[in-house]
Amino acid sequence: MGDDLQARKRLLDYLERGNYLRTAGVRTAMEEVDRRNFVKTSDKYLAYDDTPLTIGQGQTISAPHMVAMMLEELKPRKTDNLLEIGSGCGYHAAVASRMVSRVTTIERVTYLYELACENLEDFDNVQVVNGDGSRGFVENSPYQKIMVTCGAPRVPPPLIDQLEVGGLMVIPVGGRVAQELLTVERTADGISISRRPGVAFVPMIGINAFED
Numbered sequence: 407m408g409d410d411l412q413a414r415k416r417l418l419d420y421l422e423r424g425n426y427l428r429t430a431g432v433r434t435a436m437e438e439v440d441r442r443n444f445v446k447t448s449d450k451y452l453a454y455d456d457t458p459l460t461i462g463q464g465q466t467i468s469a470p471h472m473v474a475m476m477l478e479e480l481k482p483r484k485t486d487n488l489l490e491i492g493s494g495c496g497y498h499a500a501v502a503s504r505m506v507s508r509v510t511t512i513e514r515v516t517y518l519y520e521l522a523c524e525n526l527e528d529f530d531n532v533q534v535v536n537g538d539g540s541r542g543f544v545e546n547s548p549y550q551k552i553m554v555t556c557g558a559p560r561v562p563p564p565l566i567d568q569l570e571v572g573g574l575m576v577i578p579v580g581g582r583v584a585q586e587l588l589t590v591e592r593t594a595d596g597i598s599i600s601r602r603p604g605v606a607f608v609p610m611i612g613i614n615a616f617e618d
Contacts, residue, residue, distance in 0.1 A: 410442065413454040417470055420456065426471040428478050435504035436474065441467075444497040444525055461495045463515050465608055468555060472605070473498060476576045479589045480551045482506050487546065489568065491539035491577075491610065492555035496522035496532075502553065503532050510546045512539040514611060540612030542568040549573060557585040557607040562614035566590070566597060582609040582616060 418436060421427035427436070442453040445467060449459045458466040476498075482488065482505035490499050493513035499522070503509045509532045513519040519536040526532045535543055539554075540562045547568035554565070554577035561577055569575055569592045578585035587602040609616045 410440070410454075414440070417454045417456065421471055421474050424471065426474040426478070431482070431505055432474055432477045435477070435501045436470070438504050439497070439500045441470065441497060444495045444500070461518070461521070463517050465494055465515065465518060467495050467497050468607075473501060475587070475602075476553055476555075477502065477505070479576045479587075480553060480574050482551060486550040487548070488551040488553065489543060489546070489549040489565075490553045490555065491542075491565070492608075493522035493534055494518055494555060496525040496529075496534070498553065498555055499532050499534075500526060500529055503529050506551065507531065508546070509533070510535060510543050510549075512537055512543055514538060538612040540564070540610055540614035544568055551575070552577070554578065554610070555607065556610040556615075557582065557605075558610040558615045561588065561590060561597075562610075562612075564614060566592060578605050578607040 442450050445453050445459050456470050458469045461467050486506040487508045488506045490511040493511040499509050499511040512535045523534045542564040548570040550570050550573045552575035557578040571592050573592050575590040577588050579588050585605050587605045589600045591598045611618045
C-alpha cells in the first residue's frame with residue numbers, strides 16, 4: 407500500500423510539473439480515487455503510468471493527464487450538478503464526484519455500463535445511466551458542468567440545451583480518431599468556445615454523433 411501511495415504521489419507530481427494539474431482541488435480528488443481499482447487486473451502495474459489503458463469493448467481509460475486537464479478546464483464546485491458522457495470504467499466520474507454535488511454518467515455499451523455500476527457502487531452521489539450519451543439526460547438537468555470523454559463530430563445540441571447559462575462543457579470534437587478539446591461556455595446570448603488541439607478519444611456513437 408505504501409508503494410502505491412508513493413507511486414500515486416510521483417504521478418501527481420509529474421502532472422503538476424507538466425502544468426496539467428494546477429489546483430489543489432483536482433489534486434486532492436485524484437489522490438482520493440485509486441486508479442488501480444478501475445483498470446484490468448493484468449494492467450494494475452501500469453495504473454500510475456500516464457498512459458491510457460484498454461478496458462474492453464474497444465474502449466480505454468484516459469491517461470491521467472487528460473483527466474486532470476479536463477477537470478481543470480471545468481473548474482468544478484461543490485454545488486455543481488455534473489453530467490458525464492461516456493462512463494467507461496467509471497474512473498472519470500469517481501474523481502469528479504469528489505469535487506461536485508452530483509454526477510450523472512451515461513454509458514451506451516452494456517458491458518461498460520455494468521462495469522461502471524460495479525466500480526461506482528460505493529460512490530453515493532453518482533448515478534450511472536445506460537443510454538445514448540449524445541442525447542444527454544434531461545431528467546437530471548440543468549447541469550452546471552458537462553464532461554464528455556468520447557470524440558464527437560460536433561457539439562450535440564441536446565448537451566447545450568441541458569447546460570445551464572454560465573455552465574461549462576469540455577468535449578473532444580473532430581474525427582473518429584483525432585479531435586480538438588473544446589471548452590464550451592453557455593452564455594445568455596449563445597455559446598463561447600476555446601480550443602486545445604491534439605487529443606485522441608474513442609468516437610461518440612449516437613443519434614447526434616457518429617453512426618455505429
